[in-house]
Amino acid sequence: MRRLRILHVVFSLEPGGMENGIVNVARRLPADEFEVHVCCLERGGAFVERLPHPENVVVLNKPPGFSLRAVLGVARHAQRIGADLLHPHNLGPLTYAALGSGWGFWKPVLQGEHGVFQGDQGSPARLRQRQRLYRACRKVHTVSESLRRYLIEHGFPAEKITAILNGVDTERFQPVDKAAVRAQLGLPAQGQFIGIVGRFDPNKKHLLLIEAFNRVAAQLPGARLVIVGDKGAEKDKIHAAAQASPARDHIHLAGFQANPTPWYQALDLLAAPSIFEGLSNAVLEAMACGVPCLAHTACGNAEVITSGSDGFLAALDSADALAAELHRVLANPPELAATGQRARARVMRDFSMDAMVRNYARIYREVAGFPA
Structure with a gap:
């Protein structure tokens, strides 16, 4: 045939x-x-x-x-x-x-x-x-x-x-030693790394995340923000906001990465404040790398994240709300790491x-x- x-x-x-x-x-x-x-x-x-x-x-x-x-x-x-x-x-x-x-x-x-x-x-x-x-x-x-x-x-x-x-491909996306991969990428070995991965479109809420990160960085000096992506209607605004940030030395603009795997692996938390996703590939890829996600309740993320178990869901509609959730999640590093382990187990079981x-x-x- x-x-x-x-x-x-x-x-x-x-x-x-x-x-x-x-x-x-x-x-x-x-x-x-x-x-x-x-x-x-x-x-x-x-x-x-x-x-x-x-x-x-x-x-x-x-x-x-x-x-x-x-x-x-x-x-x-x-x-x-x-x-x-x-x-x-x-x-x-x-x-x-x-x-x-x-x-x-x-x-x-x-x-x-x-x-x-x-x-x-x-x-x-x-x-x-x-x-x-x-x-x-x-x-x-x-x-x-x-x-x-x-x-x-x-x-x-x-x-x-x-x-x-x-x-998600759980063989390609899997956990590694964070310090080693950060050294490979030229990132500091220490710190709490929040990331966002995606095109610079308004619905991805990069600007909201940068505004929230400014507040978090004022309270948690070890916090860092990694932005992976390029192109899109808001590229210039996002770059300008990063440069104008009082925490700009802690914001890393990685650009487009043909292989985003090590960038996920370097993170402690993926932020996904978008309200328009069907079921985010970035969320699945991060979870497969053992990185828990803080995502908006409005999307299909509730189908992959059980909030408080293998990730975090909240109504991330304002910079205040997003900053508060970021601070709450980052305040307990051991629990954050354990949540990441459960996140990988979830995608391996249900999202092959x-x-x-x-x-x-x-x-x-x-x-x-x-x-x-």
């Missing part, structure tokens, strides 16, 4: 959690059963080279705004490679996949949703647009059960939506990469009409 050909449709493969997930699944799907292609609407990105076959990526160079040429580009490329299904991710790419697939008649569509609605995506007009586009999809998958419930609560069809939980890949393989076969 020939291989099942998947065509992902995304804006780009610039570093990000959703893009990382695409790469992880592509690298682990059985190569004798699946062939993975990616259509980048706007540009390529650093993660192209992480794919098993970078030559299977096409870039359409779509300009800002709606582009009929990009619709035709998706349709022609799907036809050229003989795609068995289109797998767009989030609302913008779904528009092009739905139209390029002939509303699902020429090629079946599996829609991927990776976070709660941001900005105007929760407006009545955008919700109606999504409702119409979902009619072109045979299935819609989310990355957490809470995101599935969120979509259903917004009026989307429950029978069409399934959850495939994110997984193998289970995630099996679930994607299953839904790909179902949507494309291939035998199980």
Whole structure:
């Protein structure tokens, strides 16, 4: 039997959690059963080279705004490679996949949703647009059960939506000696290291974290903040806030890291104040490294973190609230370390990469009409 050909449709493969997930699944799907292609609407990105076959990526160079040429580009490329299904991710790419697939008649569509609605995506007009586009999809998958419930609560069809939980590579992401890895990275051996990993987008709440860290550093002189990431709408603001911080000597701007593993391993705590995540890859990767996470209650993080046992959940809606939680958690280093051990045990038990890949393989076969 020939291989099942998947065509992902995304804006780009610039570093990000959703893009990382695409790469992880592509690298682990059985190569004798699946062939993975990616259509980048706007540009390529650093993660192209992480794919098993970078030559299977096409870039359409779509300009800002709606582009009929990009619709035709998706349709022609799907036809050229003989795609068995289109797998767009989030609302913008779904528009092009739905139209390029002939509303699902020429090629079946599996829609991927990776976070709660941001900005105007929760407006009545955008919700109606999504409702119409979902009619072109045979299935819609989310990355957490809470995101599935969120979509259903917004009026989307429950029978069409399934959850495939994110997984993490616990062999790649595992604990090591913190002092040794800090020396490797040029960081001080001593101190309490808080980290944030992700693109510089407003929803990640970097600026809120820096403001909270300023207050924590005034009370805990050993506290340090490591910011791993690059690009995004708030890059200049974040760099400016770090430079203007009274604790700027304790803020480390690491930039984009193709291999973030040692940066997780150097941390004592990952901060995840975002309220828009479906199920954060950064949280899973940190936990696999034995690093507990302080995360917002509003996201799918409650599905992976049992607060007070293998991590910490709180309503991190203000700098005061975030600072208070950071201070409380950092005040007990032995318990923080024990929480990290329980965090790794949790992801090893419940969030394996193998289970995630099996679930994607299953839904790909179902949507494309291939035998199980």
